[in-house]
Amino acid sequence: MDKFRMIFQFLQSNQESFMNGICGIMALASAQMYSAFDFNCPCLPRYNLAYGLGILLVPPFILFLLGFVLNNNISMLAEEWRRPQGQRGKDQAVLRYMFCSMAQRAMIAPAVWVSVTLLDGKCITCAFCTSVPVKTLGNASHPSLSQGEMKRVLARIPCKEIYDGQELIANEVAVRYLRCISQALGWCFVLLMTTLAFLVRSLRPCFTQAAFLKSRYWSHYIDIERKLFDETCAEHARSFAKVCIQQFFEGMSTDLAATRCHPPRKAPADAEEASEKLLGITDQGTMNMALKSWHRCKPPLHLHPPALPSGNGWAGEGQPPTHPPVPQRETAAYYSRV
């Protein structure tokens, strides 16, 4: 128990660094996914915009939801939100704190995706190639084309192999222009995100420090309480099972003694411990019968049953709590008075 407590304390005091670690891994995974992704611009007038903006915006949304899913605390938040009030009031500030801290961490991987995409430039080049200012960048001497024809030609800018508008506007010029815009947007986005993060972090101590300390304490508390409760229930179940099984074997042993008219032999002092562990079952046939009986007719989940005439009853002393199995999470009646 001591070792467990030590590890638990370490994790607890480092829960933030654990979550930050997961955040960092997701951010790296996001960058890696982008580089592994094979970007293929369709090079068709209306499809380009849809594809480019889709690649820019849909994966971040998925990563954001994934950030929530991978966070263990989401179920804790949901439980705290939906539980009946009972004897313990609900603190909205705690719920908000939990949600905000989860949302902040979930935002990192999508922000990385969007930054990497913009700094790379392929998405914006694909999406906005039909909007390149041909008049300023293109060759003025070229005869004018119809709108549709021009769009069709410009849409092929990202696909160098099939681009046929070199006289209209040089491919490299257009790509450089779009890339420059994309990278400028990317760096502005990065700057904006870091500024927002900085403001959020630095304004908090100036305004809401006391409320923050309170919310943080109680959200940690809820987490610890849940874990300790699970642990206590597991311990309880273990003790319960131990007593139950012990009573079963003792019942079997009593039955056997009754059917064979053998008085339970008292083992010599030095082998007492071992024979106690055998619980009165000392041969193959008896063991087989015990196993069959366990399978066909498990004992009731009720330690200390009343003294019954049948041999299976046992009215001896039990171990820890004698009330029914793992208490169910029902309603207010079971909430602590604290």
Place this chain on the structure above:
Amino acid sequence: MDRFRMIFQYFQSNSESVMNGICGLLALASVKMYTCFDFSCPCLPRYNMAYGLGIMFVPPVALFLCSLILNRQSLVMLEEWRRPQGCRKKDLAVIRYLCSSIMQRAMVAPVVWIIVSLLDGKCLICAFSSYVDPEKFVGFASASPVQVQQLLAKVPCKDDELMRNNTSRKAVSRYLRCWSQALGWSIMLILIVAVFLARWLRPCFNQATLLQARHWSNYIDIEQKIFEETCCEHSRLFAHKCILHFFESMRQEVKLHSFSLPREGEGAGGEDNLLQGITDQDQVNKLLKMWYYEKPPLDVSQATQR
């Protein structure tokens, strides 16, 4: 518990080295980001300057803010600065010391970016290629002014069809790169000399004040960490008690219904001491509020006499 204490002591004694480590990591990340970044100058007359200088100065600002965010001490400093006075006076020297140490560490990654980009040269070539004097270069001296602007703007793009085999392009490029690298090395030299002088001459001025400021800034940092840990420990014990009460109340109910013998509750004498008499929500809230609004005076002798 012992092992935990050991790990904690390690962090305590090395919070400065942890921060230096973060600083170093960010500097490396800065270099890596620069090498990974695909610099592509637009090669258009007005866009070049904006792009070149933007790439040289916007990422350093982002890196600076990042360093401030990642540095735990910045939060500590802000809290110390904004807290109500209460029973503990505020020492501005400590806040100044914290501020300067945070700023110094935060400036490393941006400076590394700027120096690397200057030594590489691409940013300056892109930004200032339109502003060189065309008379100095044979290929551009004879063209008309408008054409010269266009041509000079295309100098950073080696693969452009106009510039592919132009020797004057290489000349301009070399010229600007030379300036860029000279600037980079000069800045590096100046900074290193400044840091050297600052570290060498510091003991000559106000050493005692500095020692005090450093001690108390360490103290504030450690105090906050220990407070957080104590809160964690307290909430764990609080939860433990809460759950025991819960099981006990269940037991009482069962006792009422089934007349079985009650079992004695587990002794929790040692843990009662750790809970320090704080056993309900309002008391905990009051404790946290008191901690913020009225920090205790830095005088432990009174506590032991009480």
